[in-house]
Amino acid sequence: MADSISTRISQIAASVLAGDLRLGARLIRDLDDRTELAESVLGKLWPHTGRAYLVGLTGNPGAGKSTVVDGLIAHYRKQGLRVGVVAIDPSSPFSGGAILGDRIRMQRHALDDGVFIRSLASRGHLGGLSRSTGEVVAVLDAMGFDIVLIETVGVGQGEVDVVALADTKVVVTVPGLGDEVQAIKAGILEIADVLVVNKADREGADRTVRDLMTMLELRKTDAPLGPNAPPTEVEIVRTVATRGDGISQLAETIEKHKLRTAHFATARRRTRARRELRETLLDRLLGRIDALLERRADCVAQVENRQVDPYSASELLLAELFSETSVRPTP
Amino acid sequence: MADSISTRISQIAASVLAGDLRLGARLIRDLDDRTELAESVLGKLWPHTGRAYLVGLTGNPGAGKSTVVDGLIAHYRKQGLRVGVVAIDPSSPFSGGAILGDRIRMQRHALDDGVFIRSLASRGHLGGLSRSTGEVVAVLDAMGFDIVLIETVGVGQGEVDVVALADTKVVVTVPGLGDEVQAIKAGILEIADVLVVNKADREGADRTVRDLMTMLELRKTDAPLGPNAPPTEVEIVRTVATRGDGISQLAETIEKHKLRTAHFATARRRTRARRELRETLLDRLLGRIDALLERRADCVAQVENRQVDPYSASELLLAELFSETSVRPTP
Secondary structure, eight states: OHHHHHHHHHHHHHHHHTTOHHHHHHHHHHHHTTOHHHHHHHHHHGGGOSOSEEEEEEEOTTSOHHHHHHHHHHHHHHTTOOEEEEEOOTTOTTTTOOOHHHHHHHGGGTTOTTEEEEEOOSOSSTTHHHHHHHHHHHHHHHTTOSEEEEEEESOSHHHHHHHTTSSEEEEEEOTTOOHHHHHHHHHHHTTOSEEEEOSTTSTTHHHHHHHHHHHHHHHHHHSOOSTTOOOOOOEEEEOBGGGTBTHHHHHHHHHHHHHHTGGGHHHHHHHHHHHHHHHHHHHHHHHHHHHHHHHTHHHHHHHHTTSSOHHHHHHHHHHHHHHHTSOOOOO | OHHHHHHHHHHHHHHHHTTOHHHHHHHHHHHHTTOHHHHHHHHHHGGGOSOSEEEEEEEOTTSOHHHHHHHHHHHHHHTTOOEEEEEOOTTOTTTTOOOHHHHHHHGGGTTOTTEEEEEOOSOSSTTHHHHHHHHHHHHHHHTTOSEEEEEEESOSHHHHHHHTTSSEEEEEEOTTOOHHHHHHHHHHHTTOSEEEEOSTTSTTHHHHHHHHHHHHHHHHHHSOOSTTOOOOOOEEEEOBGGGTBTHHHHHHHHHHHHHHTGGGHHHHHHHHHHHHHHHHHHHHHHHHHHHHHHHTHHHHHHHHTTSSOHHHHHHHHHHHHHHHTSOOOOO
């Protein structure tokens, strides 16, 4: 019985490695449902991951990220590269919160098995989003996709964390979004390796580029020095993605960033591995915490009634959590 | 020595309870820095919390949430209520990502000690935001503020979680944001108790109200039944917050929701207590996880090198985490 499960795991892993799109899609779905089988398969795939180059794209809703992604897909396909996409932007046509026109436009890749698009809901518990993204990326990576584009809307810590996983981080903006949105952008600007001003044929594009350059200057001044300092040469690319303008220049800029930071590649992979491990641990521990809180509803009630404060209660529960699984002294 | 610390803790707690704004602000800062002293003080304050009514406000950047908040502050002050505000919206003038004009407008409450505004950065580790918010709310609550308004931008799971803490959840929108933003709103619409169409003098306000009503109808059909079903009578209020129009109607609608759901108050407080406990536990465990990953850099390296997959590695590390603190059998 155990043997037949183990055989099944190996078979699925082998098919996914051979690039079976249907099984790959199924595996991603099962990982989302957190089945043990799926985790075992991913365990088998793990040795074959770490090859894909990850490009994260983020920016305001309405900045045209998906059109940029669409352009990049077409560009990389022409170069013979296989492209995976993970879309976590609720406003992205890839992830289904779509404007019909965009969605139809995307269809041009639907029959190309060199392109594989998965969407992830921006939901679930703490850190769940970035863990799920890591898992989907690992599957695409194992399936032999050369480039994985991760598209997310650039608001919210969870979303920023997801893009922070990527090797090259692209922030897409557009002219004329107004000051309030600029304020939000300040947070994601910090992680940008490449800045895209999309819809650059619009009025105000020059001003947007100037504003971004000013922000980059400020960032340079603030940046930490030393061996961990991020490479500060952030390039700004203008695109009109609907016409395909600037897309090849964007791809070149991404390539340049890749080459310029090649010596950081191991450090980035190490950070990603650490994060994946951390989030798997967290997931396991959350399961235990929730079971504990379920069992100790009396303790929750005491906190609610203001008899015990959350700090004292958590000390108590932690002690219980650790002693319950410990090796007890034999009498 | 221990005695003098304990005396100091009691003194600070007593002053905060007496409404000392300066010490309250200091305590909030110290909680953010996670000092042990601050946690002990909050422990002392805990029995005196659970009285304030929490109103959460969320919505798209640019919807005018802070102007609505500003209007509500003025309204409640006229009724003689003391109002605390926790702002987590990076685009909010309260939290400093400000447009100058708005910030100046807010100054009118600066000298009123019945109003206390704190901002929180939308940053930090998983769940950190909602834990911090819970702590700030507890301090304001203990200081005797009758109403606590929690303002956050409605994108990102972390931000939604924060608003979900509130007794009444208000979602603010404006006419003419376009379809893409509507898509984002769908996610936060689910948690709304009251919907505000701000800038209701703008063209398209009627259409926005109609669209929202349609969405509410759909939600009603989807809603779970039974004792845990949310009250589905969501009201829509039109405001022009810059002129103060509709603010008293909004306050009335909030009050109506409060009365209508009074029998849920204990359940909501229970949920909040559970969450506060869960996040405190999580915070403690994350500290242990990070220390473990630091110590077992070899294990992280093996995951990075693809020698071990994250699942197997996490099983190993979990075993280590639990055995290290366990009672070992005596020989």
